[in-house]
Amino acid sequence: MNSNQNELQHEEYDHHGLAHVMPVKLLVGVFSLLIFLTIITVLLAQVPLGPWEVWVSLGVATVKATLVCLYFMHLRYDRTFNGFIFLSSIFFVALFLALTLMDLNGPRVPLSGIE
Amino acid sequence: MVMASTTEEQDHHGHGHVAHHFDSAQQQFDAGKLGMWLFLITEILFFSGLFVAYAVYRVNHPEVFIDARQHLNTSLGALNTVVLLFSSLTMAWAVRAAQLGQHKLLSNLIILTLLCASVFLGIKSIEYSHKWGEGLLWAGAYTYGSEELVEQDKSAAKLAATAVLGAPAALIAVVSGAILVFWRKRLSSVVRTLVAVALGMGAIYFVGVGIGIIVEVLTHSSVSHEPGDHSISQVAGEPGPGVFFSIYFTMTGVHALHILIGMGVMLWMLEKSLRFEYGPDYFGPVDFVGLYWHLVDLVWIYLFPLLYLIG
Numbered sequence: 001m002n003s004n005q006n007e008l009q010h011e012e013y014d015h016h017g018l019a020h021v022m023p024v025k026l027l028v029g030v031f032s033l034l035i036f037l038t039i040i041t042v043l044l045a046q047v048p049l050g051p052w053e054v055w056v057s058l059g060v061a062t063v064k065a066t067l068v069c070l071y072f073m074h075l076r077y078d079r080t081f082n083g084f085i086f087l088s089s090i091f092f093v094a095l096f097l098a099l100t101l102m103d104l105n106g107p108r109v110p111l112s113g114i115e
Numbered sequence: 116m117v118m119a120s121t122t123e124e125q126d127h128h129g130h131g132h133v134a135h136h137f138d139s140a141q142q143q144f145d146a147g148k149l150g151m152w153l154f155l156i157t158e159i160l161f162f163s164g165l166f167v168a169y170a171v172y173r174v175n176h177p178e179v180f181i182d183a184r185q186h187l188n189t190s191l192g193a194l195n196t197v198v199l200l201f202s203s204l205t206m207a208w209a210v211r212a213a214q215l216g217q218h219k220l221l222s223n224l225i226i227l228t229l230l231c232a233s234v235f236l237g238i239k240s241i242e243y244s245h246k247w248g249e250g251l252l253w254a255g256a257y258t259y260g261s262e263e264l265v266e267q268d269k270s271a272a273k274l275a276a277t278a279v280l281g282a283p284a285a286l287i288a289v290v291s292g293a294i295l296v297f298w299r300k301r302l303s304s305v306v307r308t309l310v311a312v313a314l315g316m317g318a319i320y321f322v323g324v325g326i327g328i329i330v331e332v333l334t335h336s337s338v339s340h341e342p343g344d345h346s347i348s349q350v351a352g353e354p355g356p357g358v359f360f361s362i363y364f365t366m367t368g369v370h371a372l373h374i375l376i377g378m379g380v381m382l383w384m385l386e387k388s389l390r391f392e393y394g395p396d397y398f399g400p401v402d403f404v405g406l407y408w409h410l411v412d413l414v415w416i417y418l419f420p421l422l423y424l425i426g
Binding site for chain 1: 145149152160174196197203210214215395396398399402409412413416424
């Protein structure tokens with residue numbers, strides 16, 4: 001059974017190979033890492049970190065997201081263009097967020113009625 | 116080329132046909148994947164609107180957010196995170212099973228993913244009904260801390276909300292069960308399996324509800340519920356704590372809607388999987404539905420810390 005699976009995995013680069021096949025060990029390994037990171041982020045939330053809290057939480061979340069994207073969503077083994085499309089959306093989200101937040105901190109001109 | 120045959124492979128290995136407008140199966144697969152990724156980035160931008168709303172209100176009213184956060188049960192949120200991560204594992208594994216022509220494993224993994232989604236919704240219903248009972252609702256409906264709410268009223272309200280949220284699952288379970296009991300012989304084995312899965316999903320939803328209740332009772336002491344907790348009561352003229360819950364219910368609600376849609380699509384996919392339509396030649400749909408499901412998981416990976424942990 002194992003040798004058949006290995007045979008099929010090597011075959012994937014022959015004409016039946018529409019895409020790379022993920023090894024089970026890698027899937028389970030990534031899952032374990034994701035669970036570990038979830039525990040870490042919950043524990044870190046108990047530690048008072050002041051203004052760093054947001055960045056630490058988002059940082060751990062981003063590591064988890066990267067794992068999901070690269071391995072569960074297969075981007076590591078995919079055509080590079082798909083990853084590029086994904087990253088381009090992140091760029092626009094960052095733009096959206098940055099410009100909106102900048103607007104919040106900008107100077108306010110009080111509106112007065114027309115006399 | 117040698118096709119290794121295992122007992123799981125049967126005699127077909129997924130005869131998806133190549134649509135006439137594609138030159139090859141590879142092109143069909145790549146085009147489908149590209150299409151799904153383009154759809155996913157529209158979903159990312161869609162959710163980003165909600166995330167930016169969160170950021171804006173958080174920057175403007177940090178104290179409201181920090182205080183309101185105390186009313187969210189971190190344990191339930193963390194549990195739901197684990198459930199969704201596990202469902203992502205089963206979904207990614209299902210893609211692998213489809214690629215290798217492991218038909219039975221593929222169907223079982225899709226069913227497992229569906230059951231995880233049911234547990235997620237069951238746990239979520241406990242969170243929602245808890246807030247309904249305490250008056251921790253969206254702007255305009257926020258009544259927490261007001262003197263009118265008595266303990267008995269709160270418990271009754273919680274129970275009512277749990278019942279209302281659980282009604283669809285109960286209906287699905289009862290109807291599926293009835294179909295299996297009375298019409299079993301007239302159904303094909305595929306339809307019978309699908310109805311059994313529907314029954315399972317309805318039942319497992321209540322397992323989620325049960326887990327949610329147990330965890331909520333065990334962690335009750337860590338969530339502050341003093342009636343005199345006026346730190347986040349409504350201040351006239353200012354956006355109050357209701358705004359946090361507007362954002363909370365919208366974000367988690369839209370996310371839950373995506374879970375429901377995903378469940379529907381997965382049932383459609385399960386039907387095809389039970390008919391052995393997926394295999395090394397044709398597994399695109401499994402792959403693409405998997406991508407959608409991982410995106411739903413990704414959104415939650417960010418929702419969890421932003422709503423439950425920061426503050």
